Amino acid sequence: MSRPKLEIADIFRKYGPAWRRANAGHISLSQLKVMSSIEACRTEALGGHVAACTKCDHQHIAYNSCKNRHCPKCQGPAARDWMAARAEDLLPIEYFHVVFTLPAEIARIALWNKRAVYGLLFRASAETVMTIAADPKRMGARVGMTSVLHTWGSTLTHHPHIHMIVPGGGLSRDGKKWVACKPGFFLHVRVLSRLFRRLFVEGQMALHRAGQLAFFSDLKELANADAFARYLAPLRKMEWVVYAKPPFGGPEDVLAYLSRYTHRVAISNQRLVSVDANIVAFRWKDYRIKSGNRQKVMRLTTDEFIRRFLMHVLPDRFHRIRHYGLLASAQRKANIAKVRDLIGASAPEQEPQPEDDPAPLTLREPCPCCGGTMLIIETFKRGQVPRSRAPPRKQAA
Template sequence: MTRPAVEVADILRAQGNSFLDRHRGQLRFQQLKVMRAILRCRTAALGGHIDRCLRCGKDWGLSFNSCRDRHCPKCQAQSRQRWIAARQQELLATPYFHVVFTLPHLLNALIRQNPVELYNLLFRSVAETLMEVAANPKHLGAEIGFFAILHTWSQNLLFHPHLHCVVPSGGLAPGRTHWIRGSATFFLPLEVLQQVFRGKFVDGLEQAFAENRLSFSGLIQHLAEAKSFAEFVRKLHRNQWVVYTKPSFGGPERVLRYLGRYTHRVAISNHRLISFDGDHVRFRWRDYAHGNKKRKMTLSAEEFIRRFLLHVLPKGFVRIRHCGFMANYQRSASLNICRQLLDMAPIVRSTEITSTSSARLCPTCHGPITVVERLNAVQLRWRFVSKCFSDSS
């Protein structure tokens, strides 16, 4: 892939200090940390390493180290490939559905002030909704397993929290005696999912309020009063709670290709950026509300940075989770039962996950490339100074 003409780091480098001056005291520490990481990513500030091909012995020179921050547009490829490689043996020989649960925008301000509490509530409400509706004999009557991925953005970088769930079409019968096959064209009734999801999330929200686990300040400070919060809850019940199912993926191979697009995604990739003139940023986006049309948007650098930082997650927050029989504590045993019932070979765990797609190959001989020397920032500086003296003598 060609190097993008503009990067998020370029915008932060040019306008980041001005943004900090205007918004001093309004940013979380984690947002400041992400800005710093992106600015330092693949620069001498993080040190570097020297690569060499193990087959032909060619040195590929010095490369600066990556920041490895999960919000950085330049640092997700290897993490994504490793995660997909780990999932490869966990996929079952059955069609899969993509189900998306979206929170009403009425909740946005409250979520931004209580991200850990309400993102966790979102995961819990969605997991319970899918498992309960699927377990109902009127629908599927089975125990299901799935994973869910949190995204907080829309294509134009506005705050839009939603959960992407990848669910097999079918599940384990009660007692795990056989596999119940679902339809390849219909998963679960959307109206039922919407009602149950809304009920569970609002109930959890009311419980969090009753237990004083929510913070209120600024424009939503009035919600700290019981009467105002009760009215807010009534509005939530009247609001539209969007749940939709995308068409079935088919088999596991198509699921893996899909996962490559959705896991470890950041709010905006560098390749969507078109131009930056020092004051304004122009980028591509898709307007899903109007037929998935391709559009272009121009924002001031300040507004672009503000929107980008909306999507910085709290430190340590897990944004990809496994639920049902895919939950971490039982995943291996449950998947082996599923594979046996589906006439698939059992999972064979290796001590090290390998993936040809994630291996770095020499452009000359296609042999494996490895790191032969690592240099911290101080060592890099001294090497550069030594080279300058050597060249001048």
């Protein structure tokens, strides 16, 4: 894949220093680390390796990635590795995609209380699905799910929501049967929405009583318990957005979908259109348009673009992919093996184990000249100069 003409890293390197000076005292350490990582990603600042083709005389230097989870350039390899680990967990059954979205009034609170509110969003949405699915009047089964947190809308606004991938069924209460949902239908979204609303509002009240919420600017008065209760009161009556998409075509479609969603960042480099000291233009999709061309171009001041991007930096060590119920990490393998036995499905074939002798390190990408295998012939640390003196790697136009 050719390198995008514009990158988030270019914006941070060129306009980031002035933005940091103008916003000194209002930037978190996590945000500063993200900016620094993206700026250094795949540059000599992080060291790298020299690769040589095994068929022709082509060599090039490739610099190391920052591996920061907010970096647009680092998520492709991370997603592939994660999906390879998850492939053996897939079952030959229907899978459903359910989305839980927070109202704008809650999103305002979440912006200053990310760890507490995002954590509650994970717990409330998972408990909602597991509770409704366990109801004998619904499915009467113990289900599992994989939840992925996204905090952005297409225009980089703050829009926290959970993408949940759920197998279409679960284990019976005694664990002796597989209970499948109705073909093409998982659970009533209206029922899910009502319970999610109640669990989340109750959870918000509990966080407030425990002193785990902070309020600033025009929300300062919500530090008072009565004012906070009044703020939440209208939310108890409004409809909260929960929707379920049609089931996937099969396990392969689930993998393809997850590879796009699990390691997505707020905006990819491919969406950037133009950048200068004043304006950043980028493509976005207008979901309000039901048909026709949804693609539009938005223009933000460069300062506002940087602010919006950094608004989606997650707290340190906060997990944005979580597993619940049957798919919870502690019992996942045992539960999946039991389900396979109950539905008569065989386990996926295991990849052959590597031989004892370690193979030479090779790159995933073939030689750009002849398509041959690229072999790593030297590695060097940050600040070092490679001995091989290979010419810099040419980027495709």
